[in-house]
Amino acid sequence: MKQPSHKLLTAFGLAAAFALGGPAVVQAQDASPVVEYRKSLMQAFRTHMGGVRAATGEAAPIGHAEHHAVAFERMSQALANAFPAGSAGPGSRALPAIWDNRDDFMDKVSLIQQASARLVTATRSGDAEAIGTALQAVQGTCGSCHQPYRGPAN
Numbered sequence: 001m002k003q004p005s006h007k008l009l010t011a012f013g014l015a016a017a018f019a020l021g022g023p024a025v026v027q028a029q030d031a032s033p034v035v036e037y038r039k040s041l042m043q044a045f046r047t048h049m050g051g052v053r054a055a056t057g058e059a060a061p062i063g064h065a066e067h068h069a070v071a072f073e074r075m076s077q078a079l080a081n082a083f084p085a086g087s088a089g090p091g092s093r094a095l096p097a098i099w100d101n102r103d104d105f106m107d108k109v110s111l112i113q114q115a116s117a118r119l120v121t122a123t124r125s126g127d128a129e130a131i132g133t134a135l136q137a138v139q140g141t142c143g144s145c146h147q148p149y150r151g152p153a154n
């Protein structure tokens with residue numbers, strides 16, 4: 001029986017990679033490095049929140065949930081300086097209200113920092129219920145900032 005040629009499969013793979021990679025490449029060119037950076041913080045929030053959840057209980061060795069919580073907490077510290085004045089722009093969903101209502105925005109930053117510090121404490125206890133409660137509190141802080149300060153997806 002004739003096997004599909006290797007070359008053909010490679011060409012198909014490349015075409016698929018271009019098709020999938022195209023929009024992301026365009027976006028990377030449009031957004032400023034500052035915007036790219038803060039998006040990476042946001043992605044890390046998502047990753048490490050999921051990491052805490054996944055590592056709680058029997059699934060991962062003791063201490064792994066704490067690793068994710070600590071990483072999350074550090075990202076929340078970094079957030080304070082990720083929105084310099086004038087850093088809205090192409091590829092960004094940051095709303096002008098961030099800079100118009102700076103004090104309130106920084107309060108939201110404090111809220112996620114406090115909630116993530118409590119998450120670290122909860123993971124150290126190893127108590128799944130306490131971790132669940134702390135995770136919920138952290139998650140609440142995402143929406144409370146996105147609602148007033150993040151515009152709709154393009």
Ligand code: HEC
Pocket residue numbers: 035038039040042043045046049091092093094095105108109112138139141142143145146149150151
């Ligand atoms: C203090 C405000 C604030 C908090 C807290 C916050 N975010 Fe965001 N988030 C934003 C803003 C503003 C944007 C849009 C940034 C931009 O496009 O320049 C954003 C964008 C995002 C994005 C899209 C990133 C991308 O690649 O375009 C994700 C995902 C996200 N946030 C997840 C989270 C999660 C999960 C949490 C909570 C654990 C969280 N955020 C907490 C303000 C916040």
